[in-house]
Amino acid sequence: MNKKIKRKSVGTGFSMCVQPAxxxxxxxxxxxxxxxxxxxxxxxxxxxxxxxxxxxxxxxxxxxxxxxxxxxxxxxxxxxxxxxxxxxxxxxxxxxxxxxxxxxxxxxxxxxxxxxxxxxxxxxxxxxxxxxxxxxxxxxxxxxxxxxxxxxxxxxxxxxxxxxxxxxxxxxGNYHSLGKRLGEIGDYANRDNKRKSMLETTLNTRDLGGYRVEGTETFTKYNRLIRSDAPTMPSERDIDFLRRIGITTIIDTRIDEEIERKAHGLSTVQGFDYYNFPITEGSGLPESVEAVPNSYFACAHDPSVTKIFRTIAESDGGVMYNCSAGKDRTGVNSALILWLCGVSKDDIVRDYMYTKENNASRFGRIRENFPDIDINIVIPHEEYMYGFIELMEKAHGTIEAFFESIGIDADIQKKLRSKLLDA
Ligand SMILES: Cc1cc2nc3c(=O)[nH]c(=O)nc-3n(C[C@H](O)[C@H](O)[C@H](O)COP(=O)(O)O)c2cc1C
Structure with missing residues (x-):
């Protein structure tokens, strides 16, 4: 984290009593x-x-x-x-x-x-x-x-x-009470290293925490929104970990065929509310490299996106959302919420690009099994996400106007921002 608070020297007359009374x-x-x-x-x-x-x-x-x-x-x-x-x-x-x-x-x-x-x-x-x-x-x-x-x-x-x-x-000097439990030793190891999946049974599970709100010293909070590839076989350890960090809502954006092939491993696990809001665009491959930003644009306008963000806004605990590889549909949803929170375009693209390394073995398998596919359509490129953002700006002007256009009004937008930013 490259946070830098401007501090002042105030002498020696203050104390930070860290013990309970x-x-x-x-x-x-x-x-x-x-x-x-x-x-x-x-x-x-x-x-x-x-x-x-x-x-x-x-x-x-x-x-x-x-x-x-x-x-x-x-x-x-x-x-x-x-x-x-x-x-x-x-x-x-x-x-x-x-x-x-x-x-x-x-x-x-x-x-x-x-x-x-x-x-x-x-x-x-x-x-x-x-x-x-x-x-x-x-x-x-x-x-x-x-x-x-x-x-x-x-x-x-x-x-x-x-x-x-x-x-x-x-x-x-004043009486305080404790806030939320934030986890135990090790729960945050590597959390800022988005090149590593947070779960042992997935490749691409990452926390949307730790991103700067552009021009401020405010950072997105951890344990609120987790983006992921499909956790089809979560281990006991993964389930325990997700429970411990307060994830209570699971949003699966895969279509029926994908779920039939590989069921979601948390859909029936106690303590998680599972929702399926399928995004059809993105379940297949765009036809060319040039078509990728348009495909992302279509994902963002799928009717399920309104349901996804309403559910995130209304959820009490943390939310984990996934598609299949945690790249396109999940990349678009992540970009939209980070953008709404004021995270810079460069950081949004950086977040999107981590999939390239995390999913390297997945991309390798596609290359082997489908040699005819232009692998560049599958592998993330910065231009795809920048291109998507540009299309969105052309169509809607601002991210707020986009959300308004899909039925996420100012009140819900406020809830979404506070989900990721409020203490
Ligand atoms: C919130 C609070 C914290 C206090 N912390 C201390 C402390 O750390 N050390 C101390 O000597 N007195 C502390 N005091 C003051 C004593 O509790 C206070 O002098 C008390 O009346 C002593 O009672 P006693 O004479 O029956 O022992 C604190 C008082 C309050 C209200």
Whole structure:
């Protein structure tokens, strides 16, 4: 990605707190519980799975006194529904909560004898191993002795914690909540390398994310629209991956004969809504090299295109659309949506051209099996896509006017843009 944000130096007085907010539970000297929000919380690890929570406390506070004395504490994740409680504990000692009619309940830790908040879906029970003082601030390194987690949430290991499910409050001077889950490690490897298929069982499955809106620092988002050749035999891994990145709608633009020859591998798989909107032009070969842009023009005006873009606009999750090789019909649909989003013509052509390398083995087979066909009609050439864009500009002037002419009005166009561009 060649994104370049213009930044300014602002001194040292800002912090980017990347941890969720926690309420620290401690034992007062008389055995009663104390709770206080502390957001300067981080983590470190000694060896293997010996994790430590690192907590910094400033000035004088009950919690700090308790931790120094008792060396035990609970670290209770704050979910967004616990904000009133956190705000209360931020300015009051837990002892007076009852007088103020603040309702909350607590239990004792299962491994460490500390108070834990019943409302919290994730609780660390810790013992202090070490403390480091810097001025009025003390940082405690706390060994995790136990983690209690909402029993309704399944997490296999550290790397399988779906934070969104815990709905944590993120604090950085303001309270925030988390956005969408974006995936796991490896889900984005090679995503900007469009020369590689995202699926292991197809040649040409690519994300429309990562393209610059011309003249801006805005880029098309990942996981929203995936273009593909026909995924006729997706592996379990492919299906899992598509589910994980949020693809819920499948649009197959092949005609009946093509589907009869090779059925779509996701048409009956749970979790995917499958639509068949056939585009007839493009299911066969244009008669000459010169006819390719005209063929693309005809694809763009197939009645199915209106249905395709209406479906994309209305879909809640990500959409994967395909034809047979992911080249012509899929190339046209990709060009249309990228164009509508303001991606440059050169990038649209670049996106189209990746098929040349991705489908090289497919083109090789056609060359062998059909020696009479002019292979240049089959292999993508930049002029084909530039030629198509030129024909479209001649006929419609703007991409907006084109969409309007096929029944995709300004409202739907807005939805289509936000599909690929909005956070
Ligand atoms: C959102 C929030 C975050 C806070 N984070 C910290 C923190 O990281 N470190 C700290 O020393 N105090 C922090 N505080 C302040 C303490 O929670 C506050 O001083 C509290 O009243 C102490 O209570 P106690 O004296 O009963 O321990 C935070 C307060 C709020 C509301």
């Amino acid at each position: 926690f309420i620290i539970g401690t034992n007062n000297e008389d055995g009663t519980p104390n709770f206080a929000p502390i957001t300067w919380v981080s983590a470190t690890c000694e060896k293997g799975s010996d994790y430590f929570i690192v907590i910094s406390m400033f000035g004088t506070k009950n919690t700090k006194t308790n931790v120094y004395r008792d060396k035990r504490l609970s670290v209770n994740l704050v979910s967004t529904d616990m904000l009133p409680l956190m705000d209360y504990f931020g300015t009051h000692h837990a002892k007076v909560a009852e007088e103020d009619d603040i309702e909350y309940s607590f239990s004792r830790g299962e491994v460490v004898d500390v108070p834990t908040l019943d409302a919290s879906s994730w609780v660390y029970e810790c013992e202090v191993e070490k403390s480091v003082e810097i001025g009025e601030s003390t940082t405690f390194f706390c060994r995790i002795k136990n983690i209690q987690m909402d029993e309704k949430i399944e997490c296999k290991d550290t790397f399988d914690v779906n934070l969104v499910k815990f709905d944590p409050v993120i604090y950085s």
